Amino acid sequence: MNRRKALSFKVALGGVVAALSLLFMILAGVTSTLVYAIPMFTGALLMMLVVEFGHGFATLIYVAVSVLSLLLLGNKEAAVMYAAFFGYYPIIKSILERYIKGIVCWIVKYLIFNVAIVSSYFITTRIFMISFEDVEAFGKFALPLLLLAGNVLFVIYDIMLTRLVSVYLYRWRKSIKRVFK
Secondary structure (H helix, E strand, C coil): CCHHHHHHHHHHHHHHHHHHHHHHHHHHHHCHHHCCHHHHHHHHHHHHHHHHHCHHHHHHHHHHHHHHHHHHCCCHHHHHHHHHHHCCHHHHHHHHHHHCCHHHHHHHHHHHHHHHHHHHHHHHHHHCCCCCHHHHCCCCCHHHHHHHHHHHHHHHHHHHHHHHHHHHHHHHHHHHHHHCC
């Protein structure tokens, strides 16, 4: 692929991923049942950009989608979840796994996840004044149990991202490049 076609492919794919990400984030505002699933899925779309163009370009798309989500979405909880963790995690996941191995890598990932989730809780409740009365109605252990469940889901999410990269590389990559020729 010559340089001009490569740049066109980069801009086109980045634009499609950004538009799809924003569309999915808007859908999170339509239904409250997918408030956490949609930011997870939307963040996973960035893996394609990391594979094709590296961390810098994927970060640019992440920042654009985060800012637009925070400005445009009625559901700030989904926007905060995307901006605080699910948007950038697919980008830093590859960096962490390249330089840190084994159990230390998982410890670092868990630290990042827990700091991001606790921070997003405080941002959501203190800055955007969104109440978690439904959760807090279950008692003083509801939030710690929710965080524990989130940690279990985080492992599943991390494994899913790894498998999505494999599926993209071996099944979808050629098709996507063919579409953008």
